[in-house]
Amino acid sequence: MAKSMSLHILLVLIFLILFFSSSLAIPVVTYNVISLGAKSDGRSDSTKAFLAAWAKACGSTAASTIYVPPGRYLLHNVVFQGQCRNNDITIRIDGTLVAPSDYRVIGDAANWILFEHVNGVYIYGGILDGQGARLWACKRSGNNNCYYCEFVAALAKSCMRAGVQNVTVKTVTFTGTENGLRIKSWGRPSTGFARNILFQHALMKNVDNPIVIDQNYCPDNKNCPGKSSGVKISDVTYQDIHGASATEIAVKFDCSPKYPCSGINLEDVKLIYKNQPAEASCRNTD
Numbered sequence: 001m002a003k004s005m006s007l008h009i010l011l012v013l014i015f016l017i018l019f020f021s022s023s024l025a026i027p028v029v030t031y032n033v034i035s036l037g038a039k040s041d042g043r044s045d046s047t048k049a050f051l052a053a054w055a056k057a058c059g060s061t062a063a064s065t066i067y068v069p070p071g072r073y074l075l076h077n078v079v080f081q082g083q084c085r086n087n088d089i090t091i092r093i094d095g096t097l098v099a100p101s102d103y104r105v106i107g108d109a110a111n112w113i114l115f116e117h118v119n120g121v122y123i124y125g126g127i128l129d130g131q132g133a134r135l136w137a138c139k140r141s142g143n144n145n146c147y148y149c150e151f152v153a154a155l156a157k158s159c160m161r162a163g164v165q166n167v168t169v170k171t172v173t174f175t176g177t178e179n180g181l182r183i184k185s186w187g188r189p190s191t192g193f194a195r196n197i198l199f200q201h202a203l204m205k206n207v208d209n210p211i212v213i214d215q216n217y218c219p220d221n222k223n224c225p226g227k228s229s230g231v232k233i234s235d236v237t238y239q240d241i242h243g244a245s246a247t248e249i250a251v252k253f254d255c256s257p258k259y260p261c262s263g264i265n266l267e268d269v270k271l272i273y274k275n276q277p278a279e280a281s282c283r284n285t286d
Contacts, residue, residue, distance in 0.1 A: 030065040031056050033073070040071020042098050047076045058084035058118075068093040068126065075099065075113065077106045082117035089118075093126025101131045132176065163193035163231075170200040174243075180210040181241070183233060185256075187216040188223065190230035197236045204243030204250075210271050211238060213264075215256040215284075228258035235263040242270050250278030253285050262286040 031053040034040065038049035050066075050073070057064035063086060075097055099112050106112065112130065115121060174180045181199045185192065204210040213236070215229040233255065250271035255261035264285055271278040 028063045032067045042072030046073045054080050057089050061085050063088035065090045068095050071095045079114045087120030089121050091123045096127040098129045099131045165195045168198045173203045174207045175205040178208045180207045182212045184214040184217045185229045185231035187218045188227045193232045195234045200239045202241045206246045208246045211251040213253045229256040232259045233261045237265040239267045245273045245278045249281050251280035253282045255284035260284040260286050
């Protein structure tokens with residue numbers, strides 16, 4: 001009788017634990033871009049569907065996931081804008097995001113894919129195809145109206161530009177790109193910052209600038225020549241970065257003389273140029 005009663009109490013306790021665990025579990029809402037009108041043929045413009053998924057995820061008070069199924073999705077310039085109502089948005093990409101092959105479609109936008117004023121965004125998987133062949137042809141022709149693909153906004157574009165912090169980029173491959181792991185800021189006064197950034201497990205395949213920090217960014221030498229960047233860059237770690245550079249200098253830190261980069265750590269970084277160890281250039285780093 002005692003054993004039977006003990007077993008009964010144990011079963012009740014297990015039921016209560018399972019019940020309350022399921023009741024307290026945080027619901028995650030998933031938004032499939034296909035369900036919102038995206039086409040996976042690589043030709044149809046899926047920008048509106050991606051923005052619709054973002055609007056729903058950003059506007060939700062619950063943790064949210066944006067799911068991109070296998071396939072190729074053509075995106076024009078797109079801005080994923082905060083502030084959001086939650087700080088737990090996952091973008092899971094099982095397909096490829098494709099830029100327009102005609103760079104003129106982007107127009108005057110300085111970026112292809114841009115995240116602004118967001119916290120707690122996690123991006124997993126996927127391939128980003130910037131369709132760089134025509135862009136390079138444009139840039140080599142001397143045309144100043146070619147767009148650039150940037151995935152992190154340039155810091156210090158305005159004096160009161162906000163900062164970027166607690167960013168992790170891991171398990172990525174760059175193939176034939178101009179830049180790999182890049183942090184840039186305009187050469188002008190600012191109250192911005194970039195800190196607590198981790199680049200981990202990256203493979204470079206014929207990349208012009210595999211690792212670069214550029215605090216003297218001043219395109220066309222307008223509105224900023226000779227000025228020091230006010231952005232403070234600190235605590236940036238590069239771990240397990242391997243592969244081939246397309247140029248002799250694979251690591252370039254060109255930091256601000258007024259606010260030198262600090263806390264820059266390189267661990268297991270092995271980059272080659274023409275089958276020989278590549279070189280590094282450092283300026284104004286503590």
